[in-house]
Amino acid sequence: MxxxxxxxxxxxxxxxxxxxxxxxxxxxxxxxxxxxxxxxxxxxxxxxxxxxxxxxxxxxxxxxxxxxxxxxxxxxxxxxxxxxxxxxxxGTGFKFPKGSDPCGKNILIAGGMGVAPLLFLAKKINKSQVLVLIGAKTKQEILCKKEFKKLGCNVKVVTDDGSAGHKGFVTDLLQDRGHLFKGVPAMLYACGPKPMLKAVSEFSKRRKIPAQISLEEHMACGIGACLGCIVNTKSGQKRVCKEGPVFDAREIIWE
Amino acid sequence: MGIDLNVKIGKLKLKNPVMVASGTFGYAEEFKDFFDVKNLGAIVTKTITLNPRPGNPMPRTCETAAGMLNSIGLENPGLDVFIKENLPKLKDIGVPIVVSIASEKNPAEFIELASRLDKIDEVCALELNISCPNLKNKLISQDARATYSVVNAVRKMMDKTIITKLSPNVTDITEIAKVAQDAGSDAISLVNTFLGMAIDADTKKSKLANITGGLSGPAIKPIALRMVYEAASAVKIPVIGIGGIITALDAIEFIIAGAQAVQVGTANFINPRSAQDIIDGLTKYLKENKINRLEDLKGSLKI
Structure with missing residues (x-):
């Protein structure tokens, strides 16, 4: 259209x-x-x-x-x-608590342009506390910090060069915040470069905290017809454009 | 007065000449949100093999100038799952279903696929995909004897319409076209994709994991059109034109060159409504040019 x-x-x-x-x-x-x-x-x-x-x-x-x-x-x-x-x-988006669903803790993890779909998610998650971890190469490349704060989210930033927030990877913050995951059910939502998504998946597996990750892939059609954006999962090959781009991290078979 | 768009391909009667090409329309499910797929002349399914195939490793598509490369490698659920899960939904559409079939290693699999599909009423015709460029072995359609042997073997055991899909990766398309005709094919469809490649200069790697892939899209249209013209001039059986058809005018060019029908492929990826737009545009063209029957446009190239 x-x-x-x-x-x-x-x-x-x-x-x-x-x-x-x-x-x-x-x-x-x-x-x-x-x-x-x-x-x-x-x-x-x-x-x-x-x-x-x-x-x-x-x-x-x-x-x-x-x-x-x-x-x-x-x-x-x-x-x-x-x-x-x-x-x-x-495509198939994130599953998240809506309306009167029990919400627990929701942690959004963005790497680089991975913030793109997460702002809309933060807006839609019901009134629970949302923690947003934003990672970028430099301070200039940190996106949407203000917008997340406006929504009432708790925002932490990480840069590769240390020009803003913690120096290192966005997944480092996850390790440091182990205490967050005690007692209350939590959900991780991540979008960003593949190595970051893989690290989030490993964290999710190790700590037994469910994670949903949004994969990025070149697409020809985007509607499930060309079979050009396949990902290997535990339940077979899936189309990133149709069954994804959001997948349960436990399902993905990493190369 | 209504415009007569009817075409006949073997025993197959189509209400219009616009089909969708194998591998670009899935099993039609994905397109139902975009237009009424029952308006199509026919649907050619994603190629089915006897056993399920996972296809080639990723990346397996890549954009090129006015075109794209693919090396999907015939990913499909195999014949049993297709019959049980995909075919019932296709049947409900009410459009002739052409099942594309292939075999990577053993040509005898064509016989088994054909004999099982021949028994199913909803299957109107088979398209023999002997021209997929993304398999390890030499293409059947690059070899006149191999082409004859596969087509003829299927012909002998089946009454349903047979369409043989040809590869453009040959020196003389008319030779293979004639062989397909002599072997008993009711029609030929061409072209499948051109073997091509693209390299990332930074990584010095091919942009496809399979290294090479099949080129499709507007980039190939002039060559495809020439080959359809040559083939249509060489055989008596209907020729189905394929290759970079994006607009109704593209389709009209193929029909003027001698094609009885056309298949829309890559265009489905860019605009899922392409086939519908082409049907509408073709009808409009015929009206404006006061051509009452599509048949009168076919092969009308002025020389």
Whole structure:
């Protein structure tokens, strides 16, 4: 479907946020789902790009992205008022406590652009305490800290170079916060680079704390037809675009 | 007056010439949210093999200039699961179902697949995929004798319509096209993908784990069109045109070149409604050009 671009702005050195007038997607989108975006009309680039739903405000949908190639570069050049061809919401998102569900502790773990789908999740989780651990290469690349705080989340940051917060990996914070997981049921939600997701999965297994991880994969179709984004799980091969992108960490068979 | 889009391929009667290509439409489930799939001329299933196949390792798709490479490697649940789980849902759509079949090592598997599928009423035709470029052995369709032997063996034990899908990775497409015809195929479909590759200059690795893959999309359309033209000029049986069809005009070019029907492939990945848009565009073109029967457009290339 064609939707109208409201805003397309640079929010950090490397990151852009696009706001779309997309009432249908806004109505049905669940945290962890994504949209397939055609970055240019015509046949170059040919395929759509999968981008996570970052936030929903009324009838508006936000996507957060960085320039990683030709498609996202073209996307960054789009102006407000222009139309965008997108399909969505697609995929299977996070399972999280809603309404009067018992909530326990919810820990959101974001690496780099992995914050994109987690802001929408933080917004949707019912009133429980949400702890957000954000990891990035440098201070400049920490995204959404303010937005998470606005939602009332407890936010901790980590950088590779120590320019903000703890120096090291976002998973280090998880180890340090072992006490958080005593007594109350907890759930980890993670999105970020593969090594981080693997580390979260190992932590989850070791400490017997359930984790849901959102995988990123190149996709041709995004709707389950091409079988180009397969992941090996304990219950066989799954499509990241259809059965995922969010999976139970215990299910994934890491290479 | 209504436009007559009917086409006949062997015993198969289609209400329009737009089919969806094997491996690009799953088993149709994924597309039901996007358009009414019963409007299609026919559905060609993802290729089925006798036993389940996990396919090739990841990464197995990669975008290229105006195209894409794939090395999926015929991932499929195998014949038994297909018959039990996928076929009943396909049957309910009410569109002719063409089952694509293949075998990696043993051509005798084609016979077993065909003999079992022949007994199932809902299966209207078989497409013999003797041209998948992502398997270890040499393609059957690169070898005239092997092509004859497989097609003829299936012909001898089956009355249903046989479509033989050909590879473009050959020197002379008319030779293989004629062999398929002589062996008793009711129609030929072409082209399957072109063998290609792409390399990441930073890592010096192929962008596909399988190293090579099949190229599809608009990038191959001019070559596919030329091969369809050559094949259609060389055989009497219907030719189904495939290769980079994105718009109705692309489909029309193939029909003018001599194709009786077309298959939409990669376009399904970009716009899941592509096939519907192509059916609508084709109808519009025929109306605007005052052509009442699709048959009158077929092979109308002016030379």
């Amino acid at each position: 064609r939707v109208k671009i409201f805003k397309n702005e640079q929010v950090a050195g490397h990151a852009y946020k696009m706001t779309l007038a997309a009432p249908v997607i806004a109505k049905f989108a669940q945290p962890g789902q994504f949209v397939m975006v055609k970055c240019a009309d015509g046949i170059q680039p040919l395929l759509r790009r999968p981008l996570g739903v970052h936030n929903v405000k009324g009838s508006e949908v936000e996507i957060l992205y960085e320039i990683i190639g030709e498609g996202t570069k073209l996307l960054s050049q789009k102006k407000s008022g222009q139309a965008l061809d997108i399909i969505g919401p697609l």
